[in-house]
Amino acid sequence: MIINGMAISVNTAQRLYWFGRYVQRAETMLRELVNAYDYIIDRDFEEGHKLYSKLGVEIEYKNALDFLKQxxxxxxxGSIEQIISWARENAIETRHLLDERGFATLNKIYNQLVERRERAVSPSNLEEIIDDCSLILGIFSTELDRTRAYQLIRFGQQIERFDLILRLYGEIEMVAADIDVINAIARQLNRNYRPINVTTSDISKFLVFLxxxxxxxxQKDTCASVSLQTQS
Structure with a gap:
C-alpha cells in the first residue's frame, strides 16, 4: 500500500485498522457503562450482568460504583484500560502516520487510567474519557484532506460500530445505513473491491459480512501493490 508516497506493510495497515476499532470500542463501552450505572442505582441491579453477557463476559460487582470500577x-x-492499552500499542507503531493531537490525547487517556487505578471511578471520570475518545475519532474522521491512513482508521471505526450495535442491541435496522458507509470506505481503500449486499435477518450472517x-x-496482495489506487 502507498500512503503519502510511502509504502506500508500489511501489518501497518492492520494496526491502523485496529487502532480505529479499539478507540471506537472504548467510546461505545464507556457510554454503555454510564447508562448501565444509572440503571443499577435505582432500577435493575442486574443491568451490568445483562450488558456484559451480550459480549460473552462474566462480570461481578458489589454496587453501582464497583460496577464502574470493574x-x-x-x-x-476487554476492560476499558485494556482496550485503551491495545489502541495505544497500535498508535505507537503507526505514530509517523497519525495526527499529533490524536496521539497525544490517547496518551493522556492511558496515563490517567494508570494514575487512577487505585482510586474510585465516577461517571464524571468516564464522561471525560468519552469526550477525549470522541475528539480522537473526530480528528481521524474529518472529511477534509483525509489520507489513506485516516481512511483505514475510519474503516476500523465503522466496522467496530457495526459489530457492537449488533452484539449489544441485536437490531439489524440500526446498522442498515452503515453497510453503505463500510462499502464506500472499502472501495476507496481498494479499487478492486466490489460492494457486498446483505439481505438477511440473521445477525450471524451480518458478522460474517464484516x-x-x-x-x-x-490483504497481502493489495498491500504489496505499487498502485496508488489499489489500497489495503
Missing amino acids: GVYGTYG NGVVDRVI
Whole structure:
C-alpha cells in the first residue's frame, strides 16, 4: 500500500485498522457503562450482568460504583484500560502516520487510567474519557484532506460500530445505513473491491459480512501493490 508516497506493510495497515476499532470500542463501552450505572442505582441491579453477557463476559460487582470500577479495570479481557492499552500499542507503531493531537490525547487517556487505578471511578471520570475518545475519532474522521491512513482508521471505526450495535442491541435496522458507509470506505481503500449486499435477518450472517469485507480490503496482495489506487 502507498500512503503519502510511502509504502506500508500489511501489518501497518492492520494496526491502523485496529487502532480505529479499539478507540471506537472504548467510546461505545464507556457510554454503555454510564447508562448501565444509572440503571443499577435505582432500577435493575442486574443491568451490568445483562450488558456484559451480550459480549460473552462474566462480570461481578458489589454496587453501582464497583460496577464502574470493574468495567474500567476488571481482570477480564476487554476492560476499558485494556482496550485503551491495545489502541495505544497500535498508535505507537503507526505514530509517523497519525495526527499529533490524536496521539497525544490517547496518551493522556492511558496515563490517567494508570494514575487512577487505585482510586474510585465516577461517571464524571468516564464522561471525560468519552469526550477525549470522541475528539480522537473526530480528528481521524474529518472529511477534509483525509489520507489513506485516516481512511483505514475510519474503516476500523465503522466496522467496530457495526459489530457492537449488533452484539449489544441485536437490531439489524440500526446498522442498515452503515453497510453503505463500510462499502464506500472499502472501495476507496481498494479499487478492486466490489460492494457486498446483505439481505438477511440473521445477525450471524451480518458478522460474517464484516469479516468478508475486512479480508477483501486488508490483504497481502493489495498491500504489496505499487498502485496508488489499489489500497489495503
